[in-house]
């Protein structure tokens with residue numbers, strides 16, 4: 248096992264501090280603390296993270312968060328988060344603010360041979376109070392009890408699970424939007440999750456709504472969810488509110504004009520943004536393309552495989568173009584379109600970015616690498632369409648909301664085409680309104696499915712799916728208990744097929760807030776659960792209200808759920824013909840790629856089931872077929888055209 252640690256900032260602090268301690272007989276972080284050396288520069292940095300600054304101990308706490316973060320000293324290790332991928336285990340230990348005289352170091356120990364054995368130490372990084380461990384040569388077949396410790400008394404304990412490769416069904420819980428209108432615990436959700444026992448937790452963003460107090464709000468989030476995150480891999484990615492903005496169009500890291508964010512970029516100093524990224528994403532697998540963006544803001548897009556399900560983790564706001572000044576204003580805000588004469592095509596302008604070139608290049612590589620993967624999923628903050636009509640209250644109808652990833656439309660379609668190549672679905676949050684849609688690209692129902700999870704607490708900004716003409720869409724979903732399913736255009740002109748949605752029954756945020764803990768009221772809150780079954784490549788979308796009673800079984804889910812699809816439903820193109828059947832001789836479940844030679848387009852790259860596969864095609868080609876055990880690295884046929892059913896090709900994969 249090889250150990251290495253992050254935290255160059257602390258090395259600087261320690262060396263500088265050691266010098267000062269010798270000179271002035273005071274502790275290093277006393278000297279570095281307080282207003283003389285604020286952690287965030289400039290006017291915009293003055294009011295950030297005040298509840299967790301290292302000079303708080305000289306003040307009386309006043310606000311809820313200021314009081315919350317002052318825990319007894321045997322409780323200063325708040326929680327830990329981990330993932331392991333490709334032989335690397337990464338753990339973040341999150342601490343409450345430390346006092347000047349307390350050590351700035353965390354110890355990691357594993358339970359081995361009947362005792363705790365220390366395996367690594369890491370410095371506590373300020374601001375943010377986090378410590379990060381990265382262990383290589385990790386054997387992911389092991390189940391290991393871990394403990395992160397501070398000082399003599401404080402510790403947090405959990406279990407590193409083995410990779411569940413032998414489980415047929417991999418379960419993912421998907422959550423987002425943890426409104427700060429409810430400062431209490433989330434026991435009603437945690438208890439259900441412990442019973443449902445997901446293999447992976449995905450928190451899609453808005454873990455904090457305390458824009459200027461990320462560390463304190465993050466500590467509160469960890470306190471709320473620590474009993475479920477302690478013993479399973481957890482993905483957390485920050486969204487707009489986590490980095491202190493109402494919305495975020497990151498535009499490659501430029502400086503935003505104001506916190507609403509619609510000019511593009513980040514409003515608060517990069518030191519604050521990087522602290523949020525460090526606390527929320529350091530435990531994720533290393534970024535696949537780690538170069539920072541403008542202002543040296545870090546990136547975190549990466550990949551995590553859990554039990555054969557391959558997750559692309561995408562930051563869908565970080566490179567996206569801001570609307571202000573790039574497109575005409577067509578409503579009260581640059582991102583809200585209310586003009587009924589609006590032409591969606593008028594804002595789909597060349598050069599506008601969505602995921603950005605670097606993430607698109609990563610996604611394209613990811614679709615072609617099936618090592619350790621049976622099914623693929625993209626995770627990101629928000630939806631690739633505008634699947635809501637009413638925003639904030641039931642009397643506020645928008646034509647379109649440019650905060651969603653239905654805009655820019657051409658880029659949205661480009662992302663969907665890449666996902667379709669891998670028959671990958673998309674899980675996200677942000678909207679507060681749970682929906683399952685099938686995206687349409689050229690036609691209705693020809694693209695991947697997307698599942699937007701509900702808000703954990705839905706009392707901040709409700710949304711509703713409520714078509715203005717109150718009519719069902721084309722080909723409504725058979726058997727749905729809801730009135731508005733089927734094929735619709737969203738306000739941006741994107742094709743979507745609404746499968747189901749969880750509208751709150753109350754019409755204003757104030758009403759939702761008043762009833763936020765009333766189990767009898769449907770607020771549309773809760774969480775999503777997705778079951779990926781490898782043996783038959785099925786996917787089951789579930790949506791559980793916050794106060795659902797699991798003893799009622801599926802009847803406790805929102806109406807319209809559960810929804811079961813096949814992985815290949817994420818590619819709804821209608822085949823116009825087939826290529827000769829591939830009959831593999833020396834490999835089972837190989838990867839097959841088909842390329843249209845007329846335009847070099849990759850039609851798909853997938854791991855098939857078994858030894859026989861008849862590739863569908865959607866034009867006359869001609870086509871190239873590439874195959875491999877994990878990647879399409881061998882051309883086995885070129886210039887093929889669709890053929891009658893009886894033709895076949897015998898395939899041996901070489902070099903294996």
Ligand SMILES: [Fe+2]
Nearest residue numbers: 424453677678
């Ligand atoms: Fe949110």
